[in-house]
Amino acid sequence: MGARMAQRLVAAGRAVTVWNRTPREIPGAATASSPAEAVAGADVVVTMLSDPDAVLEVVRAALPGLRPGTxxxxMSTIGPDAVVRVRALLPAGVALVDAPVLGSVQPAAEGTxxxxxxxxxxxxxxVEDVLAVFGRVRRVGGPGAGAAMKLAVMSALVPAQVMLAENLAYAAALGVDRAAYLDVLATTPLGPLVERLRPVVESGPPETRYALGLAAKDLRLATEHPGRMQTIAAAARDRLTAASAAGLADRDLTAIIGAVGGSGPGTPxxxxxxxxxxxxxGRYCHAVxxxxxxxxxxxxxxxxxxxxxxxxxxxxxxxxxMENLGRILADQGSSYDRILHIRTFLTDMDRLPEYAAVRARHIPKDPPASTTVxxxxxxxxxxxxxxxxxAAVS
Structure with a gap:
């Protein structure tokens, strides 16, 4: 996102200096070796980073280069509380605008x-003319209002995608044809969102536009205050957090369909x-x-x-x-009672009763299919x- 936005500024004829935590060059822009060097002498500084901690770290590093009048x-998604913390770091003569965006990589490249x-x-x-380079500017209020609006919007959009992923799994369990199900949903107010998800169902997750791990972060920000009732968003947050832990953090948010909806062409x-x-x-993994x-x-x-x-x-x-098995199952949201088949290898079958006594403490009733050799x-x-x-994963 940040790289494409910097390219937009270069194309608009602005003098641009960039710094990235993972060094990269932007054609037409100068590359700084530090945040302080990047902001030195700048009238406008734009930050686009992954989370509140990253923003605060970079702003602290930039402070020696900021001058009054900047x-x-x-433009990151960090929430209004983090905006307050950023404001507290800045010198009195440096102004702050919070302006997170709706849209992903392609709109950033197109300026939409x-x-x-x-x-x-x-x-x-x-800064209106600078912001207009990136797309349509909507003024939503005073300091912190942009960050608050972004969390409120994402609290609706992201859970809706998780809900559709769960409903695709539900429809499949009922024997409903996925393509027909999407065709029907496309005629409802959910139509635009359905069309975004349809290619995922048919051919698998696309190139990452909005990373699943960032979506989980956005919902954590939206639900971290007990006084803000966000029960549905919190449930979607937990789904996304589990999918991130399972290795999907860098995939597009639409990969949640594979994580929630069972096997299919897009299932990782x-x-x-x-x-x-x-x-x-290192020659094998604990689980797949x-x-x-x-x-x-x-x-x-x-x-x-x-x-x-x-x-x-x-x-x-x-x-x-058995304890290690339990930990691996729990890591993926499963448990002993969701084991489908257990296979045991013993070096001495005469000692089976010793193992059986331990197994019975962990799997006390309704045992799974089993093989012991x-x-x-x-x-x-x-x-x-x-x-x-x-095992089955709930």
Missing amino acids: TLIE LQILAGGSPEDLDR VLKINPPSVPPTN RYGDLLFVSGQVALDENGEVVGPGDMTRQSEYV EVPRLFRPGLLIEVEVM
């Missing part, structure tokens, strides 16, 4: 963004290594998720240093293995048991 236009501008009338007058194959269990040796199915690799009693836990102790090793040895001397599972 106007900072903060919607700019939700908040600030004093004098400050907005001063996610390789999962939760930090709650010891790492693998495809839609609503989770395949968990064989778990053994090895600690974070690769040492055998409880050598010769079947009960101790069984407990360790005896093997002459496992891959590390001292290991007595290995357990793998396939």
Whole structure:
């Protein structure tokens, strides 16, 4: 977004200096080595960053280069509280306009963004021509009003997309044809949103325009205050946060259809290594998720240093293995009672009762499909048991 907006300014004939946390060059713009160097001598400074922490960090770094008379236009989605914190950092002679945008990468390149501008009338007058380079400027109120409007709008738009993802899964469970379902929805007031999602259902998520991880961040900002009742937005936030943790943070928001809606052409194959269990040796991953199915690799009693836990102790090793399985399942929103199949390898079938007693404590009733076999040895001397599972993800 920021790069394309800088290109718009260059094309408009502005003298532009850029700085990016990941160094990159913009044709026609000077490249600074630091935020302070980038803002030195500037009449207008524009920030477009990922979250409040990033904005505050960059503004602090830019302070030595800011001079009285400069106007900072903060265009990230950070919420009104963070705008107040940015204002507190700025010298008295530096003005602040908060102007987050509606639109993604392509509108940024075309100059067709919607700019939700908040600030004093004098400050907005001063930067109106700069903002107009990016798209249509809508003045929504005083300082902080732009940031507040953006969160309010995203609190409606993002949960609507998550809701449609869940409803696609629901329709499929009822045996409803997906294409026909979308055709019917397209005739309702949801039509424009349905048309945005239709290509995802038919051929998979597109190039990232609005990252799923950023959508989760936006809803966290919108729901972080207990006094602001946002129960539906909070539920969508949790869905997106789980999808981000599962590896979809950099995918387009529309990838939530694959994460929520089961398997299909757009469903990603996610390789999962939760930090709650010891790492693998790098030659495999702890689990693979495809839609609503989770395949968990064989778990053994090895600690974070690769040492055998409880050598010769079947009960101790069984407990360790079951605990790790539980952590991996929980990481993906599943649990012991959603295991579909469990496969166990024992080096001594005579010790099955010891393992069975441990397993019964974790899976006490309605057991899943199960296979248990005896093997002459496992891959590390001292290991007595290995357990793998396939589970459903709620």
